[in-house]
Amino acid sequence: MKKFQFSLDHVLDYKQQVLEGVQNEHAILMQRVRSQEALLEELRQRYQDCNREFREAEATGITVAEAMRLESGLRFWENEIVKNEKILAQYQKEAEEKRKQVVAARQDTASLEKLKDKKHLAYQQEVQKGEEQFIEELVASRRVVIAAS
Numbered sequence: 001m002k003k004f005q006f007s008l009d010h011v012l013d014y015k016q017q018v019l020e021g022v023q024n025e026h027a028i029l030m031q032r033v034r035s036q037e038a039l040l041e042e043l044r045q046r047y048q049d050c051n052r053e054f055r056e057a058e059a060t061g062i063t064v065a066e067a068m069r070l071e072s073g074l075r076f077w078e079n080e081i082v083k084n085e086k087i088l089a090q091y092q093k094e095a096e097e098k099r100k101q102v103v104a105a106r107q108d109t110a111s112l113e114k115l116k117d118k119k120h121l122a123y124q125q126e127v128q129k130g131e132e133q134f135i136e137e138l139v140a141s142r143r144v145v146i147a148a149s
């Protein structure tokens with residue numbers, strides 16, 4: 001019998017390539033989310049530093065101009081945090097959509113792989129049946145030769 005060949009091998013290869021591509025895209029998006037989270041954490045830390053500086057300066061006494069400068073700095077960091085939280089939410093949404101695509105591509109690939117496994121098992125059973133039939137015919141012909149002698 002000839003070697004097993006799955007008729008949808010090209011489709012399976014294509015689906016696996018699609019899956020790898022989507023997984024790579026998802027990894028890139030997740031890296032972007034992590035970078036944005038780190039940036040947001042840094043912005044929050046800067047806000048806290050500015051707030052601490054403002055509170056310490058208030059406790060020791062500061063000029064109105066200095067208070068306005070520090071207050072302006074706090075508002076700047078607040079605006080930066082809000083802006084970057086929106087960016088993070090968008091990045092997370094994109095990563096979640098890509099994750100869903102990864103799941104769908106994985107399901108497509110898995111179903112084809114299961115079909116290939118079933119076809120291969122059926123092929124192996126057919127080969128085994130053919131070998132058993134050949135052995136039976138060989139034994140039967142051997143008996144005929146022995147009986148004729």
